[in-house]
Amino acid sequence: MSAINIDHLSFGYTTDTLAIDDLTLTINEGEYTVLIGPNGSGKSTLAKLFIGLLEPRNGTIAVFDQQLRYDTVDAIRSKIGIVFQNPDNQFIGSTVEDDIAFGLENREIDPSQMQSIIMDYASRVGMIDYLKTEPTRLSGGQKQRVAIAGVMAMQPKIMVFDEATSMLDPKGRYEITTLMHDLKSNTDMTIISITHDMEEIAAADRCIVLKDGHLFYDGKPQPLLDDPSKMAAASLQIPFAMRMRELLHQQGIDTLSHTMEGMVDELCRLHSVM
Ligand SMILES: Nc1ncnc2c1ncn2[C@@H]1O[C@H](COP(=O)(O)OP(=O)(O)OP(=O)(O)O)[C@@H](O)[C@H]1O
Ligand SMILES: [Mg+2]
Secondary structure: OEEEEEEEEEEOOOOOOOOEEEEEEEEEOOOEEEEEOOOOOOHHHHHHHHOOOOOOOEEEEEEOOEEOOOOOHHHHHOOEEEEOOOHHHHOOOOOHHHHHHHHHHHOOOOHHHHHHHHHHHHHHOOOHHHOOOOHHHOOHHHHHHHHHHHHHHOOOOEEEEEOOOOOOOHHHHHHHHHHHHHHHHHOOOEEEEEOOOHHHHHHOOEEEEEEOOEEEEEEOHHHHHOOHHHHHHOOOOOOHHHHHHHHHHHOOOOOOOOOHHHHHHHHHHHHHHO
16 A cells, blocks of 8 residues: 655745655555655655645645645644654653653543653653653754654654654664664554665665655665765765775676675685685
């Protein structure tokens, strides 16, 4: 089943420009999709269009086959949880606990279960010791953790993360992306993650690249990561291991592995038979 279906979608902030330019694509239920592309390519704009924060100029958006319109926007928003690029815009509650609770109240969760859900998700993102803290007193990375917990706790059918781990340290980023993958594997949740993190991109089911509001690439991540000219055209930095593989290829050495460890093993074996 399609989770989100967009058809010939266009949107512009001004009359003479288009931030999203005639985009047609379908996101399938249960997929982990990374949405990538250079700064200003339209990723956040597309995320805002999904939940009806912006109104299309042309084309349509359907969420689980329901067309996004004025009279369906509330029903559609109850199915999509979004963590915005700037976590400061996300807080409503006066404490971390109130903030997570606010979202749950909107979803009409049984009040007797509320506390255990809040504790569960706050601990999953490593913020259990901050439940009574004012969100304004948190660091950028801590705010991102709380925003992620608040949205995950609502258990929406679709989750959109707009660079939601950009301020986390490498260990924190690994923990949170593992949590996202676990959520996807254990539920039928659909995940759309806007990211510049190469490891997250490589591990995704599907990769959609936007460029100047157009669809530039749609497919598995590996063929994109293996194509230096496409990577450069999409302003993406080629991972170190990929660059090394390309340089070896130019020297007439073709390796099978895509990781540095695998390539080193292959080169050692090659050296020992020479
Ligand atoms: N509120 C706004 N008013 C006017 N123009 C905007 C606004 N927000 C974004 N834009 C323009 O729309 C285009 C797409 O912006 P968008 O924020 O969707 O890009 P993005 O791909 O999310 O970039 P980034 O990687 O920097 O987050 C850009 O050219 C940007 O200048
Ligand atoms: Mg953005």
